[in-house]
Amino acid sequence: xxxxxxxxxxxxxxxxxxxxxxxxxxxxxxxxxxxxxxxxxxxxxxxxxxxxxxxxxxxxxxxxxxxxxxxxxxxxxxxxxxxxxxxxxxxxxxxxxxxxxxxxxxxxxxxxxxxxxxxxxxxxxxxxxxxxxxxxxxxxxxxxxxxxxxxxxxxxxxxxxxxxxxxxxxxxxxxxxxxxxxxxxxxxxxxxxxxxxx
Amino acid sequence: xxxxxxxxxxxxxxxxxxxxxxxxxxxxxxxxxxxxxxxxxxxxxxxxxxxxxxxxxxxxxxxxxxxxxxxxxxxxxxxxxxxxxxxxxxxxxxxxxxxxxxxxxxxxxxxxxxxxxxxxxxxxxxxxxxxxxxxxxxxxxxxxxxxxx
Numbered sequence: 133x134x135x136x137x138x139x140x141x142x143x144x145x146x147x148x149x150x151x152x153x154x155x156x157x158x159x160x161x162x163x164x165x166x167x168x169x170x171x172x173x174x175x176x177x178x179x180x181x182x183x184x185x186x187x188x189x190x191x192x193x194x195x196x197x198x199x200x201x202x203x204x205x206x207x208x209x210x211x212x213x214x215x216x217x218x219x220x221x222x223x224x225x226x227x228x229x230x231x232x233x234x235x236x237x238x239x240x241x242x243x244x245x246x247x248x249x250x251x252x253x254x255x256x257x258x259x260x261x262x263x264x265x266x267x268x269x270x271x272x273x274x275x276x277x278x279x280x281x282x283x284x285x286x287x288x289x290x291x292x293x294x295x296x297x298x299x300x301x302x303x304x305x306x307x308x309x310x311x312x313x314x315x316x317x318x319x320x321x322x323x324x325x326x327x328x329x330x
Numbered sequence: 331x332x333x334x335x336x337x338x339x340x341x342x343x344x345x346x347x348x349x350x351x352x353x354x355x356x357x358x359x360x361x362x363x364x365x366x367x368x369x370x371x372x373x374x375x376x377x378x379x380x381x382x383x384x385x386x387x388x389x390x391x392x393x394x395x396x397x398x399x400x401x402x403x404x405x406x407x408x409x410x411x412x413x414x415x416x417x418x419x420x421x422x423x424x425x426x427x428x429x430x431x432x433x434x435x436x437x438x439x440x441x442x443x444x445x446x447x448x449x450x451x452x453x454x455x456x457x458x459x460x461x462x463x464x465x466x467x468x469x470x471x472x473x474x475x476x477x478x479x
Contacts, residue, residue: 206374207372207373208374209375209376210367210438211414211416213367213376214434252371255371256369256371256475257475285415288418292416294415295413297413297414314414
């Protein structure tokens with residue numbers, strides 16, 4: 133081996149050892165990464181609302197069962213009936229396991245969605261769906277708990293509501309488990325829920 | 331042939347061509363699978379259908395009306411990061427040969443103040459106005475709710 137080459141090799145080896153040492157030092161001395169989670173704790177929480185029979189209910193009433201929660205409004209011709217049809221289809225798909233699931237529809241339009249309006253509206257869907265309305269303050273509280281966005285938008289001489297179209301699945305302790313986007317098929321939703329129900 | 335009769339002849343040919351063109355475009359708009367999702371007891375509903383422009387000219391669906399609702403409007407639904415926004419659209423453009431599907435979660439005809447008493451299987455007559463093809467009619471059948479009762 134020619135001497136210059138050996139020297140290069142030796143220098144490289146020394147540099148490699150230094151680099152490895154530095155890497156090890158960094159590894160053991162680096163501060164442990166901060167774990168931040170925006171998951172389970174932030175979605176869901178207490179609410180006090182009125183069901184389609186006019187009874188006051190709180191989130192506590194649903195403890196012990198899974199909740200599938202959707203926010204919408206009755207002057208909604210497309211997104212909301214589709215979501216409620218999907219909820220109905222999920223219940224059918226789950227069969228006997230559906231006993232463990234409570235689907236809940238909460239209005240974001242308390243101004244028009246009286247107890248009567250909600251009662252007539254949900255009569256079109258599976259009777260196990262609970263429809264909740266309340267005062268604007270109660271609705272605001274529930275929406276805030278679920279991180280649901282809603283906004284009144286003028287349209288012609290009327291108005292529509294922009295609203296989060298996500299369905300939230302909460303466990304029997306009221307903790308957020310997962311969510312479904314509006315384009316999830318009922319079959320997919322039912323399959324994922326069935327897995328979680330155990 | 332004098333200039334006047336030449337002009338008259340041209341006008342006649344032009345008119346004949348124009349009429350043929352209008353008729354052809356009219357014949358080339360096809361409306362299929364019209365149905366309506368009505369939430370009984372609710373004031374609003376939505377009608378859906380497939381619109382095909384079979385002509386070689388672009389066209390535009392500009393208005394919808396029905397005697398069964400006080401107002402019918404073309405709407406679209408925008409999914410803005412999970413926030414659903416329903417907006418009025420001024421019209422729906424149809425390229426030559428294009429089929430546009432009005433379907434749940436997208437474009438639809440919003441029916442306002444629907445006549446009460448409609449049942450699944452009833453039909454809602456819809457009149458669609460196109461920029462070029464003119465007025466076309468179709469009957470939308472009222473869907474059964476997912477949960478029959």
